[in-house]
Amino acid sequence: MHTTADRAPLLQGIESIRTLAELADPTAIARLLDQPAAISHLDDHTLDFLRRAQDLLLATTRTLTGALEPTRRPTTIDIAEAWHRALLHLPRRDDGPVLIHIQEFEDAYQAIPILVPIPEPPPVPTLETATTLVIDKTTGTVTRWPLLPLDVLTSQYRRYKHQEPMLLDNQPS
Structure with missing residues (x-):
């Protein structure tokens, strides 16, 4: 049986991987994978893995942390953390920003994506201009x-x- 001290280096490594996955820019990854020269030598399975790697790493690190710290007390997630987690799990959009409406209920938070088109500025503003x-x-x-x-x-x-x-x-x- 491993002690908590034995698990500490492993948990630190898992936390480092999770942090790196959270900090990775998903739009930069998508832009790279949209360049034919960058992906011409990759098969479809590899491309699918690369597109999903961030989400896969986040899910894996959460699972490993939970398995290695079964006695850890549950933490309370606040609305900011719920928003952050929703942002990581919602599908990415290249054509505009996505707002997330967070609504709290008794045991959890509901995250609703709100698609927002950004209007093009007119050549000359008028009274009706946004x-x-x-x-x-x-x-x-x-x-x-x-x-x-x-x-x-x-x-x-x-x-x-x-x-x-x-x-x-x-x-x-």
């Missing part, structure tokens, strides 16, 4: 802006911060 918020990194001040291409918003916000006139079609307003 708005966006800008949160200043230094002051935390929140200001509302029309939805603009990021480079235009960047230059206009810089002008705003320096109390310079706004430019519309390269003309001062």
